[in-house]
Amino acid sequence: MDIKDIQNLIRFVAKAGVSEVKYKNKDFEILIKTPLGGEPVSYVSQPLAYQAPVAQAAPAVAQAAPTAEAAPAADDSNLITIKSPMIGTFYRKPSPDKDVFVNVGDSITSDKVVCVIEAMKLFNQIEAEVSGKIVKILVDDATPVEYDQPLFLVDPS
Structure with a gap:
């Protein structure tokens, strides 16, 4: 193995x-x-x-x-963290020739797709599940992510 x-x-x-x-x-x-x-x-x-x-x-x-977990600790406590629901590869775009789902400063709703995570050759769309404004993107495009790893910081106000 x-x-x-x-x-x-x-x-x-x-x-x-x-x-x-x-x-x-x-x-x-x-x-x-x-x-x-x-x-x-x-x-x-x-x-x-x-x-x-x-x-x-x-x-x-x-x-x-440690680098992924250290960043949210320094930010304000009123921010909401969108976390990865699975292990896989994080992508900001639906495909290489398309635009990114969200950028810093974009307003989102709870049903807005913010990224995709590829796991076992399946591309899973990840919805925000919160409304607000994207403050920070914590993961680089096309990098591996772990279960429950912070992906985005959202200001709910």
């Missing part, structure tokens, strides 16, 4: 809404617990050959998360 297979398995578990999945074969074992289960995702690897790719991939994820 390579890192792409692990990522696809994590995406599937996140979309399925289950709290825990354990996959095991003769030389590899993985245990995935979602927030429903109360604990973070954990990887258990038996053969030495699989430890290097997993160990190299983990720091990249760990480095990306």
